[in-house]
Amino acid sequence: MSEHSASRNTERAGAKSAVKKDAQGATSASQAPLLKSYFLNHRKVAKQSVVRLFRHPVATLMNWLVIGIAISFPAASLLLLVDLDDVAANVKDGNQITLFLKPQISTAGGEKLTLSLSQHSSIEKVTFIDKDQALLQLKDIAGFDEALALLDENPLPATILVTPSASLVSAEQISKLGQELGAMSEVDRLQMDLEWVKRLFAIMDLVSRIVVVVGFLFILAVMLVISNTIRLAIENRRKEITVVKLVGGTDSFVRRPFLYMGLWFGAGGALIAAVLIELGFGWLNQSVVPLASSYGSTFRLSGLGVLSLLALLGIGMSLGWLGARLAVRRHLQGIEP
Amino acid sequence: MICFDGVDKHYPGGHEALSDVSFEIGRGEMVFLTGHSGAGKSTLLKLMMLMERPSAGRIVVGGQELTTIHRRKIPYYRRHIGVVFQDHQLLFDRTVFDNVALPLEICGTPPLEIGRRVRAALDKVGLLKKERALPIHLSGGEQQRVGIARAVVNKPPLLLADEPTGNLDPKLSADIMRLFQQFSQVGVTVLVASHDFALISHMNKRLLTLADGRLVSESAVPRPINSGGRFERT
Ligand SMILES: Nc1ncnc2c1ncn2[C@@H]1O[C@H](COP(=O)(O)OP(=O)(O)OP(=O)(O)O)[C@@H](O)[C@H]1O
């Protein structure tokens, strides 16, 4: 016994710093491989969290669908707005004034009026469309010819399309021209595209504001859905977290699998959203393309390009990561061995 | 290596699990901790693992003052301690190999090195053939040995074991004790909590005895504290 305690006392002096010395030796000697194995661990965890997701394929698919649907709404609205913006920009160049002539005005009278208008100093171009031409144009639009066949006579008025000269820039000048033209005895009614364009822009502004607000709410919803899913995952792996912490796992090691999980949820959701958008736009184009071509336009909803697909993926993954981060912050701290 | 100074531990229920416990253990020493069930052995080990905090007193382990340690430093502190838990604390959704590899993975050990060291540790506890098995398919004793392999795999300077031979037959128990002894011979400090008097007396090591949370005796020669054991037949 005395032998024991003697050796104990001599060892005790050097014992205090023993652990520390070991630790420092270990870290400084292996800095470079440590960095490499840090990335190896990232790769491994990333892979494992994918495997884990596919272990519950139905639940995972459900999550992806929920996230995908929620992301697809703001994304699709944004794409639509961009497309409409292009259309509106084209329309804006027009500044056309359409004069609807009184029904009793003959084609010859219309042509005469057109000729006199073309002499007008503030008018660039005048086009006369007589009743028959108007009817023909309308017949080109799918579905209308059957409806028109039911009518005994042509109900359409003759019209004159007036393009104001480029020297008229302000809305005021154009509306003054409009008033002058509207006062002519042959003119029944006139439509100024300028007003229409203004109204279109106002509506689009309103719509884009609504899209921003609702989109923001949807994005918040995506984050909360992901955060809640991660919270459940954390609950399910409580035991594992405890053990990892007990053998010396740092906070970042413990949270890594959950952050990757969020990333994959976001990525999967974004892909689902991409598919939904492509399907939806394809379906809409089936009616948009004929409608646009009836106006002589080749307009179609452009859908996702490579860039916007990547952006969608990036946004989805960021949302996933943020959602996971939220859950991890709130629930991982509480799990201590 | 380990220094307890007037340590008290009350659990929230008001129960006094440890009171005024003071002792010191030097580097490379192998010490047994014994006492009746509920005496506070596990509590004492948990305090060293920072799974519990003392209500009063000071604990210093490996030069680290445990009462003032920063939260962020706890993982790095724990990496220096190999622990065999009374309830194993294995992960049932990974193989034996992955369970044992966990402490190495956390430290960022390169994969080849992990493979080498995990197999060496499994070999020491006689489970090399089971590396691909899931812990759920192992017997209680085998699970316990997986826990032991995990505790020793990264060659920690301090080894804590809570009833490491609780489910093992006498021969395996003796093997494990020999393993621990080998560790202490190369400078690892070993503290083993156990009821197994036959084994403790066989080892002839320093012995700390707890009774109702108090350190009642400290001796190199074990002597049973309540010879009228609970499982004695009447
Ligand atoms: N988490 C806890 N909350 C409240 N009381 C606890 C807790 N853990 C342990 N105790 C109490 O503290 C006392 C000591 O428990 P401990 O687990 O340290 O005993 P032990 O010596 O390890 O017993 P055994 O040999 O049965 O494992 C017991 O009376 C127990 O009821």
Ligand SMILES: [Mg+2]
């Ligand atoms: Mg115990």
